[in-house]
Amino acid sequence: MDPRLGALTRRIGGWLIPLWVWFLWLHQAWPARVFFTRAPAGEDTLEVMWALAWYRRALFELHTSPLFHPLAFAPPGWHVAKLHHGPFLIALMLPAALLSGDAFAVHFFGWLVYSLAFLGAFRLAYLLSRDRGLATAAGIAYALFHGSYAAMRIYGNHLPVATAGLVWMAWALERARAMGWSPRALRRAGILWGLGIAGNLYLMLLGGALALVYIWGAWRRKRLGRFLLYGVGTAVAIGGPWVGLWVHAIRQDQMLGQTLETARGNGYPWADALTWNPYHPGSRHLPRTDRPVLTLGLVPAGSSLIGLGWSQLAGRRLRSRRLLRAAALGALLATGIALRADAPLSIPEIPAVRSVYEGIWRIGHVRKPELFREPSLPEEWARQVLTPLLLLWAVVPFYEAAGTVWRFIALTALGLFIGGAEAWSRIAPRGFRWGWAALWLGEALMRPIPTLPWPYAIHPAFEWLRRNPEPGAVIDVFADHTPGLHLSRVTVMATEYHRRPTLSGFPPFHPRWIEALQRGRGLLFRHRPDWLGRHGFRFLVVHRPPPDWRKWGWPFSLEGCFEPPSVPSPWDYPICIFRIPDRGEPEITNLLLLGGWSGPEAWGIWAEGTEAEALYLAEAVGGPATLELEAFPLCRAGEPQRLEVLFNGRRLGEESFPDCGERRIRWEIPAGAIRRGVNEVRFRFAYAAPPPAGDARWLAVGFRRIWIAQGP
Secondary structure, three states: OOHHHHHHHHHHHHHHHHHHHHHHHHHHHOOHHHOOOEEEOOHHHHHHHHHHHHHHHHHHHHOOOOOEEOOOOOOOOEEHHHOOOOHHHHHHHHHHHHHHOHHHHHHHHHHHHHHHHHHHHHHHHHHHHOOHHHHHHHHHHHHHHOOHHHHOOOOOOOHHHHHHHHHHHHHHHHHHHHOOOOHHHHHHHHHHHHHHHHHOOHHHHHHHHHHHHHHHHHHHOOOHHHHHHHHHHHHHHHHHHHHHHHHHHHHHOOEEOOOHHHHHOOOOOHHHOOOOOOOOOOOOOOOOOOOOOOOOOHHHHHHHHHHHHHHHHOOOOOOOHHHHHHHHHHHHHHHOOEOEOOOEOEOOOOHHHHHHHHHHHHHHHHHOOOOOOOOOOOHHHHOEOEOOOHHHHHHOOOHHHHOOHHHHHHHHHHHHHHHHHHHHHHHOOHHHHHHHHHHHHHHOOOOOOOEEEOOOOOOHHHHHHHHOOOOOEEEEEEOOOOOEEOOOHHHHHHHHHHOOOEOOOOOOOEEHHHHHHHHOHHHHHHHOHHHHHHOOEEEEEEEOOOOOHHHHOOOOEEEEEEOOOOOOOOOOOOEEEEEOOOOOOOOOEOOEEOOOEOOOOOOOEEEEOOEEEEEEEEOOOOOOEEEEEEEEEOOEOOEOEEEEEEEOOEEEEEEEEOOOOOEEEEEEEOHHHOOOEEEEEEEEEOOOEOOOOOOOOOEEEEEEEEEEEEOO
């Protein structure tokens, strides 16, 4: 045979065989026969299905911007660029959806990005190890254990976009380092990083951690300026506009990220790291829903650690050492705020350590008071094994929007598997290496991905809402003795069926005023149902109602309860619909009164304590408004009462009551202070005092009327 033909054959075979192994594995785990008729089962899949339907309807039917959705988080509406499946991803998927349907677009795009993750890991592992068998195993291990495949059951396919971008960015940085940090190689790395950020903002954090490791190497070679200009600068130029869209959406809707209590429980429990693949066909049980879906795997991670230790003892200097440093950094970041097993670990309080975290907490309270609510470190936090990473939540803008920090383990998986493949290529004979590769591939076998029939079967409750001619918005709630808002992708997906404005929306981020409603939910659903009716809310949609709901004493009448569809669907549970009344209590106010108020009485309502909160819904903006008050104080002898009102943080005015008499007050609210949708109103008083006749309340001012009138 011609030597050149033999070399070409070996080269083609060196690529075709790994690709053949990959597609065999992928088809076994994700059968292609379901591409047109079924959609992946997982709540985040609802997100992308909804986004495809909404973008298509907005662009081709409504001829409006798809970046604003008027039906979620009604009445203000919702800026959708904050979704994991942002505008860039949906723009890539939309042509396939238009040509062959939404289900095909999701499946095809999933196959594409998982294949990109495999190819990137394979190419990077082969670059460092020169062993195609180990590189194939490392590629499949990374495509599986970075968490996104397993998460398809829960999280949809946005994570593999970030992790595919991460491995290609790592490959480009390794090439740039080998080429002496040339501008061309750095620009290539910056392009890949920027495209990854545009696809999924997690790559801003994952790629940032990876870039820090390589920035250190560039600085040592006196190439820091070149790295920042060509590498980071290119990434910012490409990914920056998409980050800007995301920040704009967060600020427009005053979105809140996860709470610190949630973040404290979201660190990676390291007992889960070296466990057998729970999604293997031979595994009996799936992971608990309160655990991370990602495990590094018993065989790939365990053998990688053994190989790395052996190569260290043998004195082998690995080219993947920068990736291993990035893996260690990823493991640290994945640990989160507190060390945890099944729950955050507790230790005796150490005064010196407490003073450090007390200082971090106070910084956070100044910078992010909505996150660090208490002015000082709570007692329960002082006795837990906290990490210095709490400082990131305190000082880094939007860090709380990172969601579950265990996703940083993707960086650990990348460095560990690539480093392990290189280590074994240096210390073991060929047959031994291929045996390890076969074991890695054996554990990588997956159960077929769960799917649901597409199009989804519509729940009869949503069909009833669609056919009911009576106008009005809905409130989705989960069933509890005091119902709370149902923040779920299920909720927003339902808007594409019944087309009604809905008070609820997507988790885990929601507008600040929704958090206020959640804290005052008993007031919202029981004490002021008429307020809801006056603002256009007509139906209460209760998911999974318990059989004893009649005992709760709701002020709502039942319209009907509906059984789930007869075929599998995202709504495989009963839903009941109740009617919201639009009258029933004295019309004291058109504000929603939250904290600091007593119950309404025939004459009006008392403010309790020295501060009271309320919300005002502005249906439109553009002109001024007037705050009208009729108020009288509960006075202490010789101490005049004082009333101050702030509207969205702006002081409207102050009134004193030197004679303890009733006052009629009118303060103008400037047009520039009013936001469309939800506005915060805060009342402050000089003091509160107990009334006579044994009343245990501490009262400040009584209001006969609190009203905001639009117009001058």
